Amino acid sequence: MTSSIPIASTIAPSLSASTGATVELIGVVKNYGTHRALNSIDFSITPGEFVALLGPSGCGKTTALRALSGLELIDGGRIVIDGDDVAGVPTNKRDIGMVFQSYSLFPHLTAIENIEFGLRMRRVSASERRGRATEALDMVGLASFAERFAHQLSGGQQQRVALARALVTRPRVLLLDEPLSALDAKVRVQLRDEIRRIQIELGITTVFVTHDQEEALAVADRVAVMREGVIEQIGTPEELYSAPSTPFVADFVGLSNRIAAELVDGRVIVHGASMALLGEPMADGPVTAFVRPENVEIVSSGVPATVVSSSFLGSLRRTQVILSDDSLLSIQHHVDLRPQQGDPVFVRLTASPVSAVRRTL
The missing domain is CATH 3.40.50.300 (P-loop containing nucleotide triphosphate hydrolases)
Structure with missing residues (x-):
């Protein structure tokens, strides 16, 4: 029935x-x-x-x-x-x-x-x-x-x-x-x-x-x-x-990329982008930033990456890329952009505020 x-x-x-x-x-x-x-x-x-x-x-x-x-x-x-x-x-x-x-x-x-x-x-x-x-x-x-x-x-x-x-x-x-x-x-x-x-x-x-x-x-x-x-x-x-107030909320609600970054003067610095820190202030030092897939863009010049996979999800596509340091990033973008596995691309992180947690080296 x-x-x-x-x-x-x-x-x-x-x-x-x-x-x-x-x-x-x-x-x-x-x-x-x-x-x-x-x-x-x-x-x-x-x-x-x-x-x-x-x-x-x-x-x-x-x-x-x-x-x-x-x-x-x-x-x-x-x-x-x-x-x-x-x-x-x-x-x-x-x-x-x-x-x-x-x-x-x-x-x-x-x-x-x-x-x-x-x-x-x-x-x-x-x-x-x-x-x-x-x-x-x-x-x-x-x-x-x-x-x-x-x-x-x-x-x-x-x-x-x-x-x-x-x-x-x-x-x-x-x-x-x-x-x-x-x-x-x-x-x-x-x-x-x-x-x-x-x-x-x-x-x-x-x-x-x-x-x-x-x-x-x-x-x-x-x-x-x-x-x-x-x-x-x-x-x-x-x-x-x-605006998740804790790293757990940032990680649990929605999708997030976990990216190694540095906190400098209250700003999260990662792959050339400087982003405001959400939540409680932290001391400067190494952190893991939680970056939403829609806050990563495929651009004509930027951080070099290679496409790992790309999935059609109806109203959008989700593409995963790997950077030279072996970091994996998920990107959400318009369906008209159709990258193929193995394609070389460039990516850029937007300046949207992010949550972060202290990273142990």
Whole structure:
């Protein structure tokens, strides 16, 4: 089955009546034995904001989400929703909707019955349950699939049902734990855009956990990059990409060339280019600079290099070259330029600011 299903253009008034909440994590600590999974993390989310938690496996992003939901008890700090500390409040009392990587649909219930389940637990009347579930199905474009069972739906359709089930209770906060990772690439892009559209129209505060930086940068208002239980940086996608505050963020978000350079009077000097240093000031000396592929150009004269490979990526090409010192550089450029393996070329680094880390000789 495919998931190319038309999506409703507007949100039903009864669903859009929900308003987003302010969410704060203040000094939150979570330990698993001797391992500290969350190391006094702090961040706040404004009503209706979409925040992504991004990082490698084991960085603590899912633990933070589970702590916010109440599925994990914290060992220190506070979790505050609309001014109320909910750290000791059970999950079912936090007014939170959750969507997981696994669809977790009841196989013996139809799509609309799955969506109604949370309302039934809240003792909502049968007529109201059916009306709200129907609206939720229409919201995710599955109005004609109401009577189908889970095994009769594709993965993308099942995840839409799971999303509708989370939203039908009109929660103040929506938590998404890698909800797209089990889907194929095309469906992932389609569904992530639909989730963002629905979130904007509902105005619901949303936290989205992912290890896929493209997903995070594409849909989030702000992204929190996590590493070893701490938040390295939180900011807009543009801020994280163009002004990473730490070398880890520069290396993790987007692609970067790691190039040997020298720091002189606060400027990074590499292959004839002088670039401003991002982040904290450093003492002069040898450093490794993190240079984006789009900040390297193929030019008519400059640093000699030899083409190693060149790949067509649709809207751009990515070419890898090797310099005389055996340094490898990746370059992103227009598709009309088609260098071939072995071609001699010249390259130049632009003067864009870069992050750097101390280099040991």
